[in-house]
Amino acid sequence: MIPSLVVISISTLILTPAATATTLSSTFPSTRIAQQVFDGDNFLKYDGIRGPYVDRKSYGISRDPPPQCTVDQVVMVKRHGERYPASGEGPSIEVALKKVNSTVQSLESGKGDLDFLRGNWTYYVPSDCYEAETFTGPYAGLAEAYSHGQQYRARYAHLWTNNSSSSSAPLVLPLFAAEYQRIIDTARRFGEGFVGEENYSTQAAMNLVSESSSRGADSLTPSCHQDDSTARDKCNAYPYRLPQFDAAAERLNAQYKGLNLSWSDVVTLMTMAAYELNARSESKWIDVFTTDEWVSFSYIWDVNFYYCAGPGNKYIRAVGANYLSASLSLLQQGPSAAGSLFFNFAHDSNISPIIAALDIANPPQDLPTDRVAFDLQQHWRITDIIxxxxxxxxERLxxxxxxxLGAxxxxxxxxxNEAxxxxxxxxxxxxxSCSLQRYAEFVQGLPVFADECAVPPDExxxxxxxxxxxxxxxENWHRGERCNGLA
Known part of the structure; x- marks a missing residue:
């Protein structure tokens, strides 16, 4: 059991009032500063990005712009909101749950970590809802996207007000979404939060960007036609076997005769537990596993993204450079020529290459798959990234x-993630911040996507x-496949 791991409300810092010194932009508080650090107790930092959104741990730099600066242009890319498990994960989850339920229910009594299954716990995925945004509970994906839109309207309202050349013409906010239903749903809810639900039909414009590989570089989900076989082999080896998963299986099997869980069953059940918070306010499954086991679970996702869509793949920087090169052009043109607000929506594996190209989280060496590399994880921690x-x-300042501090x-x-x-x-x-000139030099030094990834000349x-x-x-209310109960 791990009562020390807690789930904190979305966008809430795990700090007492006396511990807010690291978030202040000017002075430290005169009251006693807390001497405990609570971020390590937050379960959302160990859910392998299967569970709800959590802010990145801040370096202490103010989120607000410096006093002598104003934000005059914003280019954002956002992962879809909290969702149900993927369709490829569903069958293994259902098999593992059937194994656990049949064993626990067959025993007359017990004093183990799974006894709550004899109560009213039921699986939380409605029919046909694999892959979809969640719409129930305090961490629902559709609610998170709407709230995020509201927060960014409050933060960047001055850019929205100044976006119209005519006071009589309605403002139109373009939204750019990869053409996948849950991503479109996220973009819509964000747009409704930003412009207001009553204005969404006239003041927002959904632009769907096909996920087809034939889009070449003109895509939010670009495909690389080159293959790093070493990285691919490590990517495909997921889940990685760590001893903590064997320990969990041994513990639960000892509590329930005939259970016979494998280490991979444990990983599957932990995956299911993390997803449960996307639809419910709590998950009894979290306390089934120890803190050490959750640390290992988080790490194997760090490793997976490092080799599948991160700096462990030698072509990924070029993939991320595609987005950075285009956004640099927007920044160089400026708001008067290009526009002020560019909100984009895609998958996790489309954002991690951008982070890799920026080199703001890359570890100094490759992540091992046979142990938790705590020193390297402090750089590449996927819950802090996507x-x-x-x-x-x-932000263009x-x-x-x-x-x-600069001319x-x-x-x-x-x-x-708001840090x-x-x-x-x-x-x-x-x-x-970085001067636009030096930032341009950095981005222009990145590999060219079309060349490095062999984009066909006809694309x-x-x-x-x-x-x-x-x-x-x-396309503001584009409807593809919908899950049962999702409006």
Whole structure:
């Protein structure tokens, strides 16, 4: 049992009032500062990005722009919100649950960690809802996306107000969503939160970006035609066997005669437990496993993304550079020429390559698969990079007054899951931002996606949809396959 691991409400810091010094932009509090650090007790940091959104741990840099600067342009890419398990995960979950239920229910009594199954616990996935956004409970994906839209409207309202060239013309917010239903649902709910549900039909325009590989570079989900076989083999080896999973199986099998769980059954049940919070306020399954076991579970997902869609694959930087190169063009053109707000929505595996290309979380060496590399995990921790609803927000700062922190001018700041994360090689501006000139030099030094990933010559060689979007509301309520009960 692990009562020390707690689930904290979305976007809530696990700090007492006296411990908020690291989040203050100016002065430390005069009251006693707490001497405990609670972030390590948050279950959402160990759920392998299967569970609800959680903020990235901050470096202490203020989320608000520096006093002499204003944000004049925003380019964001957001992962879809909290969802039910994937269709490929469903069968193994159902098999493992059947094994556990049949054994526990067949025994007359017990004093084990699974005794709650004799009560009213039921599996939480409605029929036909694998893959879909969740719509119940405090961590529901559709609610998270709506709340995020509201938060960004409050933060960037000045850009929305100034986005119209005519006071009589309705403002139209373009939304760019990879053409997958749960991603479209996330974009819609974010848009409704940003412009208001009553305005969504006239002030938002859903732009669907096909996930077909034939889109080439003009995509939110670009495909690389080159293969790093070493990385692919390690990617495909998931789940990785760590001794903590064997220990969990031994413990539960000892509590219930005839259970015969394998270490891979344990990983499956832990996966199911993490997903449960996306639809319910709590999961009794969390306490079935020890803190050590959850640490190992989190790590094997770090490893998986490192080799599947992260810096462990030698072609991934080029994939991420595709997005960064195009967004650099927006930043260089500026809001008057290009527009102020660019909100994009995609999958986790489309965002992690961008983080890898930025080199803001890459570990100094490859992650091993046979043990938890705690020193390396502090760099590449996937719950800090792309949790459900995770987002990378690039802000263009217009700084009007020069100081020892930098001359007046244009700077770029990266915000990952609401924490400011400076570039490793460039912090020459206010708030640890990077001057646009030096940021451009960094991005232009990245590999070219079309060349590195062998994009066929008859397919688009550059990302272009930000300059060719529709203002029509035709796709604002796009409906593909829907799960039972989802409105």
């Amino acid at each position: 949790p459900m609803g995770g987002r990378l927000t690039i 217009n700084c009007s007054a020069g100081s020892a 007046a001018g244009i700077y770029v700041r990266l915000v990952l 400011v994360v400076p570039l490793r090689s460039c912090q020459d501006g206010p708030g640890y 688009p060689q550059h990302l272009d949809f930000w300059w060719n979007y529709t203002t029509s509301s035709k």
